[in-house]
Amino acid sequence: MNKTATLWVAIGFLGLLFLPWYSVDTGFWSFQWALALNNLENASAILQSVLYGRGWFSPPIILMVTTAGILCLRTNQDNKAKQLIVIGALGLGYVIAHSFLSLESELLPSNGAVGAGAFVTSFAFLFLLTTGLAHMRQVGSDAFITGLIGTIIVLVATFVFFPISHVLIRAFEYPDGSLGIVRFLSRILSGDVWGISCFTGGDHCGPAINSLILAVATGIGTTALGLSFALIATRTQFRAKKTLRILTVLPIITPPFVIGLSLILLFGRAGVVTDWLNILFEIEKSRWLYGFTGVYLSQLLSFTPIAFLVLIGVVEGVSPSMEEASLTMRANRWQTFSNVSLPLMKPGLANAFLLGFIESLADFGNPLVLGGDFNVLSTEIYFAIVGAVADTSRAAVLGIALLTLTVAAFLIQRRWLGNKSYTSVTGKGDSGQHSGLNPALKWACYLTSIPWAIFTLIIYGMIVYGSFVSLWGYDNSFTLKHYQQAFGIDFRDGMFLSGSAWDSFLTTIKIASLAAPLTALVGLLTAYLLVRQNFKGKSVFEFGTMLSFAIPGTVVGISYILAFNVPPIELTGTGLILIIAFMFRNMPVGVRGGIAALSQLDKSLDEASLMLGATSFTTLRRVITPLMGPAILAALIYSFVRAITSVSAVIFLVSAEHNMATSFIVGRVENGEFGIAIAYSVVLILTMLAAITFLQMLVGRRKLRRENRVSDSNRIYSREIEQPIKGTAL
Amino acid sequence: MKKLIGTIIIGLSLIGGNATAADKLNVVCSAEQPWCDLMAKGFEKQTGIDVSMVRKSTGESLAQIRAEAANPKIDIWWGGTGDPHLIAASEDLTQASGIDTSDLLGWAVNMSTISEGKTVGIYAGxxxxxxxxxxxxxxxxxxxxxxxxxxxxxxxxxxxxxxxxxxxxxxxxxxxxxxxxxxxxxxxxxxxxxxxxxxxxxxxxxxxxxxxxxxxxxxxxxxxxxxxxxxxxxxxxxxxxxxxxxYEVGAVSIIKGAKNLEAAKKWVEYSLNADVQSRSVEVESYQVPSNSKATVAPESPDLASIKLIDYDFATYGxxxxxxxxxxxxxxxxxxxxxx
Missing domain, CATH: 3.40.190.10 (Periplasmic binding protein-like II)
Structure with a gap:
């Protein structure tokens, strides 16, 4: 404890003595502030206090000095820990309260937004607090774990709860600005939201019911398709596995609107397929695509890969020994699959469903393009904020309706999983082979996945084709002008990126590659805490980490402006706000994937490592991380891709210096310039494919067993198992 | 791992450090992207003021301007349907530019009159x-x-x-x-x-x-x-x-609390200039310009031959x-x- 605490006291002093307390105009990393530390703008806490007589900076300094004193004394360790807890809590509370109060108060004039000094000092106090708690065995097992829990709580509170409360509070607002519960209740329970008249012969249901039906259907559909792909990839000898894998990843790396557009070009009233059907079978051209069917189809296309990414790790992880045991005990392969393998995949299935469900609820691009008169919550919320009648209060009410659905799904999922053990990767010798699928199941998988894969291929063929024709869907003459406009390079005097898309493209790549590792890190660490550690309020903590994912992007965007446009934390207009928004919006995927993968790893692996004297940190680094390959990869890929393809949240957060690809594409689509939008999308897709391949190489495959083999036929088992049966019969 | 962290730190430093130039203007543009680009480049060339521009739809722009009201980051809102500009004016989110509207057509002046000068018409459709x-x-x-x-x-x-x-x-x-x-x-x-x-x-x-x-x-x-x-x-x-x-009237407004007020006023002046308005056809924007001296593209719908109603923006806005x-x-x- 002493060592850790001393380290944090040192860091605290660094924050108080040397770093500028407030944010500096020239940017922290330019280090220009270091040249004029005595300026009011650049001054650290201690200089503010000494040079400018700002006495309210003394308490944190005094607290830090006191801590140093306490650490030097040779008193009882328990007492020390208690003192650390008190000091940490006081210091953190003081800094936060001071940041908010000083904005309003005359007594505590401030420069505004807090900067590096305040940031470092707050974390020093936070870690003093958690170090104390760790010693008292209050939360978590050691200083690393408690510190981690503390950090994630603080981050989630700052970047999820704090901003989102700004918007949700509006749900309780009356038109005159006062707050109350009555109007909220009448609005959230009204038929406008939950109407079910479509079941009783009326014309349309409320958006919440529509969203719910769509989300359940999408959740089930994507999980089933994802499982089928995962089974083909791991349990069969299917030849084109690699192609299949790439195909399943394609939709996830497609910018929004593009899938919807190509579906229109295929199945819309003037679509290619519609035309053929009309000519060949005289089926009348209709607009069946617009509405539930179209949105469902496009969501299946878009979200199946997420289910696949979650499931592949889980399907791989199911221990072959158990399957072998089942087969040895004369279960046939179908029985083995349905009674052994499938139940062991439950965490994967549940998490895949939950992700599909939530993604569908929050999806905005597909319903916008294909929804027709089928209203869902996400589009209703968007138009409640930016529509002709802007009504933030209604948006907040609908947002709460959406959250209710998410919470319900989350709770049901937890009940379903229960407290059973799904462990199948243990430290014990485990040399078996995965059993192949029984023929019926294998063909079922082939028959669903292969047509689906072909369908995906056609869609992408259309997209690439569309980027090379002058007027997609009308004038099909070949052209390169879209690429020229977007990504032209001028070589006349040196190299000059003259294309209009370069700026947003480079920014997007930069932001996404920064956001991805951070997102994966936070997500997987959180998963580790949730699966491996026990602490009070764990389920609230778990739900908190899921919250930002469940909230529609538009609401997140608006809430980030409301919360972070003004001091103490001023971030709007920077690239950082985009990174943070992506981090906390996409973190839940890392969490879900991590949980699914971790619940398969036997805890005795951790225990063995801990017992041999490794710390939690070392155990995490040397034992858990190497076994988490697929989960790390999924989290990295997913957060990278989502940072590139998400729209609704970033629309409000992009600024001139930090414009994102999607907002550029949406602008072009709005303006009817599909060619350039699609050409841009193709470039983004290729970039993401390259990045995924690179990440796959970087992370590498985990080696669970000697090699990943699948018994392809009955050859091995049939002889061993069936002969005795024959023997008895004779 | 160390490499990863190193990369992140270097990357963050690239993003964090944006030095402030002396003369700059932050524009949110709600017209078509090519037109926005044309305006920004032309303005930079003529005035030497550094323009940071981002394109957002009218509804999104208004929502952002509302949310940022306490500490506006945008100076100018250019383009997009007049109604939201009028709403912004009535909610006191924008400020009067004091621009001379004598060269402008009736409907453009009308916008300015209803909003007490807070927004001015730049084109009609x-x-x-x-x-x-x-x-x-x-x-x-x-x-x-x-x-x-x-x-x-x-x-x-x-x-x-x-x-x-x-x-x-x-x-x-x-x-x-x-x-x-x-x-x-x-x-x-x-x-x-x-x-x-x-x-x-x-x-x-x-x-x-x-x-x-x-x-x-x-x-x-x-x-x-x-x-x-x-x-x-x-x-x-x-x-x-x-x-x-x-018809709609596209408008330009200066955001209340704009940090670059002088540059913003120059922008309004620039966007009402007859020569500048005549250039919209270069980027295939066929709205009718508000300056009576600007040339109208031949492809533009000829407002003179269309029976236009006397649209009451004050009531219906x-x-x-x-x-x-x-x-x-x-x-x-x-x-x-x-x-």
Whole structure:
């Protein structure tokens, strides 16, 4: 404890003595502030206090000095820990309260937004607090774990709860600005939201019911398709596995609107397929695509890969020994699959469903393009904020309706999983082979996945084709002008990126590659805490980490402006706000994937490592991380891709210096310039494919067993198992 | 791992350090991207002021300006339908520019008068009807020429129009009908037309795009959007309805609390300049410019030959009228049409 605490006291002093307390105009990393530390703008806490007589900076300094004193004394360790807890809590509370109060108060004039000094000092106090708690065995097992829990709580509170409360509070607002519960209740329970008249012969249901039906259907559909792909990839000898894998990843790396557009070009009233059907079978051209069917189809296309990414790790992880045991005990392969393998995949299935469900609820691009008169919550919320009648209060009410659905799904999922053990990767010798699928199941998988894969291929063929024709869907003459406009390079005097898309493209790549590792890190660490550690309020903590994912992007965007446009934390207009928004919006995927993968790893692996004297940190680094390959990869890929393809949240957060690809594409689509939008999308897709391949190489495959083999036929088992049966019969 | 962290730190440092230039202007632009780019480049060239510009739709811009009101990051809001600019003015989110409007056409000055100078008209676009001539011929339908023609039963499920609750374009249409026919008749006519509507889209520009691709036969929207689609090669024919039609006025406003006020004023001045306005055709924007001395592109819908109504922006832009009309539209048009 002493060592850790001393380290944090040192860091605290660094924050108080040397770093500028407030944010500096020239940017922290330019280090220009270091040249004029005595300026009011650049001054650290201690200089503010000494040079400018700002006495309210003394308490944190005094607290830090006191801590140093306490650490030097040779008193009882328990007492020390208690003192650390008190000091940490006081210091953190003081800094936060001071940041908010000083904005309003005359007594505590401030420069505004807090900067590096305040940031470092707050974390020093936070870690003093958690170090104390760790010693008292209050939360978590050691200083690393408690510190981690503390950090994630603080981050989630700052970047999820704090901003989102700004918007949700509006749900309780009356038109005159006062707050109350009555109007909220009448609005959230009204038929406008939950109407079910479509079941009783009326014309349309409320958006919440529509969203719910769509989300359940999408959740089930994507999980089933994802499982089928995962089974083909791991349990069969299917030849084109690699192609299949790439195909399943394609939709996830497609910018929004593009899938919807190509579906229109295929199945819309003037679509290619519609035309053929009309000519060949005289089926009348209709607009069946617009509405539930179209949105469902496009969501299946878009979200199946997420289910696949979650499931592949889980399907791989199911221990072959158990399957072998089942087969040895004369279960046939179908029985083995349905009674052994499938139940062991439950965490994967549940998490895949939950992700599909939530993604569908929050999806905005597909319903916008294909929804027709089928209203869902996400589009209703968007138009409640930016529509002709802007009504933030209604948006907040609908947002709460959406959250209710998410919470319900989350709770049901937890009940379903229960407290059973799904462990199948243990430290014990485990040399078996995965059993192949029984023929019926294998063909079922082939028959669903292969047509689906072909369908995906056609869609992408259309997209690439569309980027090379002058007027997609009308004038099909070949052209390169879209690429020229977007990504032209001028070589006349040196190299000059003259294309209009370069700026947003480079920014997007930069932001996404920064956001991805951070997102994966936070997500997987959180998963580790949730699966491996026990602490009070764990389920609230778990739900908190899921919250930002469940909230529609538009609401997140608006809430980030409301919360972070003004001091103490001023971030709007920077690239950082985009990174943070992506981090906390996409973190839940890392969490879900991590949980699914971790619940398969036997805890005795951790225990063995801990017992041999490794710390939690070392155990995490040397034992858990190497076994988490697929989960790390999924989290990295997913957060990278989502940072590139998400729209609704970033629309409000992009600024001139930090414009994102999607907002550029949406602008072009709005303006009817599909060619350039699609050409841009193709470039983004290729970039993401390259990045995924690179990440796959970087992370590498985990080696669970000697090699990943699948018994392809009955050859091995049939002889061993069936002969005795024959023997008895004779 | 260390490498990873190193990369992150280097990356963050690239993002964190943005030095502030002496003269700069932050613009949010709600017109088409190429036009926004043209304006920004031209302004930089003429004044030497560094322009940071981002394009957002009108609704998104207004939502952002509202959310940022306590500490505005934007100086100028250029382009986009006038209604949201007027709303911003009435909510005191923008400030008067004190610009000289003597060269401007009546409708542009009108914007400035209603808003007490907080917003000025820069272009106008009339509302119209478009049809896909190939599809029309295929179905053997006759071309519509008036609003009332759209109620004809032969157009059943062939018309697409936006929902006025989400789209400013559709609200302009609703208000135009009310001003042309009176409220009661307008609602019953819209309900009749509603029987022919196959989809109320969310976005105002979607119907014409659908008509261009043959997803619907007829669309209602702004004529300059239709001209852009037609001139890019789609088989769209544009109709100015015989009863007369309403129009939108694109506007420019200075945000209240703008940090670069002088530069912002220069921008307003620049955007009202006749030569600058004449250049919009270079980027295929066919709105009618507000400066009487600016040249009008030959492809632009000729406002003189279109019967324009005397659109009452003050009444129909007000929140009360808007909420009342939309409520009535929901009740009398949207819900009736289905049965």
């Amino acid at each position: 009339a509302l119209g009807v478009a049809y896909n001539r190939e599809l029309l011929a295929e179905k053997g339908l006759k071309a519509p020429s008036c609003w009332k023609d759209l109620a004809d039963v032969s157009y059943a499920k062939e018309i697409q129009v936006a929902n006025p609750n989400s789209s400013g374009t559709a609200y302009t249409e609703l208000a135009t009908f009310v001003q042309l026919f009176g409220e009661d008749e307008a609602m019953s006519l819209l309900a009749e037309i509603g029987k022919n509507v196959n989809q109320y889209t969310k976005s105002g520009s979607a119907p014409s795009k659908a008509a261009a691709r043959g997803e619907t036969t007829i669309s209602i929207g702004f004529m300059h959007d239709m001209v852009t689609l037609a001139s890019s090669g789609f088989p769209l024919e544009i109709v100015a309805p015989c009863e007369g039609t309403g 007000s929140t009360e009228t808007r909420e009342r009309l939309l409520k009535r539209w929901d009740r009398d048009v949207k819900n009736v049409a289905k049965n």
